[in-house]
Amino acid sequence: AQSVTQLGSHVSVSEGALVLLRCNYSSSVPPYLFWYVQYPNQGLQLLLKYTTGATLVKGINGFEAEFKKSETSFHLTKPSAHRSDAAEYFCAVSEPGNQFYFGTGTSLTVIP
Amino acid sequence: DSGVTQTPKHLITATGQRVTLRCSPRSGDLSVYWYQQSLDQGLQFLIQYYNGEERAKGNILERFSAQQFPDLHSELNLSSLELGDSALYFCASSVDPKAADTQYFGPGTRLTVL
Numbered sequence: 001a002q003s004v005t006q007l008g009s010h011v012s013v014s015e016g017a018l019v020l021l022r023c024n025y026s027s028s029v030p031p032y033l034f035w036y037v038q039y040p041n042q043g044l045q046l047l048l049k050y051t052t053g054a055t056l057v058k059g060i061n062g063f064e065a066e067f068k069k070s071e072t073s074f075h076l077t078k079p080s081a082h083r084s085d086a087a088e089y090f091c092a093v094s095e096p097g098n099q100f101y102f103g104t105g106t107s108l109t110v111i112p
Numbered sequence: 113d114s115g116v117t118q119t120p121k122h123l124i125t126a127t128g129q130r131v132t133l134r135c136s137p138r139s140g141d142l143s144v145y146w147y148q149q150s151l152d153q154g155l156q157f158l159i160q161y162y163n164g165e166e167r168a169k170g171n172i173l174e175r176f177s178a179q180q181f182p183d184l185h186s187e188l189n190l191s192s193l194e195l196g197d198s199a200l201y202f203c204a205s206s207v208d209p210k211a212a213d214t215q216y217f218g219p220g221t222r223l224t225v226l
Contacts, residue, residue: 032212043114043202043217044155051212090155094212099168100145102155 004093006103014111019063019078021106023091026072033074034092035065038105044090050074061085086110115139116218118203124224130191133221137184137205143167144186145206145215146178150199161186162209190223198225 007022025031032051036044048059055067061084065076074091091103115138125131137144146158148171157170161180172178175193180186190197200222204215 034214036217041219043116043219044204045114045217046214049212049214099170100157100160100215102147102157104154 004091004101004103006089006091006106008106009104010107010109012109012111013081015083016080019076019081019085019108021076021089021091021108023065023074023076023103024072025074025091025093025101027093027095029095030069032094033065033067034094035059035063035074035076036090036092036102038088038090040087047076047089081108081110083110083112114216114218116203116205116216118201118218118221120221121219122222122224124226125193126226127193127195129193129225130189131193131223133188133190133201133203133223135186135188135203135205135218137186137203138216141205141207141216142184143206143209143213144180144184145204146172146186146188147202147204148199149202149220150196153199155202158188160209167209193225195225198223 003026005024034049035047048057050057050067058064063078094100117136119134143162145160149155158172160168178188200220202220204217206213
């Protein structure tokens with residue numbers, strides 16, 4: 001079975017600073033990888049996903065993530081944080097059997 | 113707005129009771145997923161349906177059941193409710209049931225069991 005680990009349940013960055021949210025997964029087969037964002041009192045919204053092809057994936061709102069098979073990682077980055085980025089971020093993995101696994105989430109705080 | 117609708121938005125009930133949560137997928141989406149989000153368990157995949165048929169099962173309790181109707185809306189039935197069932201229940205939909213397909217999430221139903 002898959003597992004998804006998000007290091008750091010809470011991350012604080014200053015406005016304009018680099019955002020780095022970590023995600024590691026365990027998988028015996030090539031996975032599909034996703035990052036979702038959840039704003040307060042809302043459902044989850046897809047930021048980006050990796051299925052096949054280029055390992056550097058660009059998403060919405062300036063976010064990107066890189067699939068590193070050797071490190072079994074899919075870390076999310078954004079060069080410059082904005083106050084509107086404050087939200088809960090979830091990394092997710094799915095496998096061909098259609099089981100979906102989400103990480104426990106990372107709450108991002110942006111300090112003005 | 114994702115196009116996925118869920119009703120009701122809030123539900124308060126007592127232990128031992130039964131409730132039904134409803135989800136309407138985006139227009140054109142054939143696949144529906146149910147998730148439970150709680151503080152201690154995080155976001156847990158419960159079950160997936162595709163065009164009326166169960167496609168994948170996750171951590172769904174035997175007290176819980178779901179179905180997808182011919183008009184593609186789905187219902188999640190929770191019975192013999194316990195305090196620990198209090199959570200946010202999300203429905204998501206996608207065009208296809210493929211694991212790589214993007215899921216679009218509804219706003220959720222917040223269930224409180226007293």
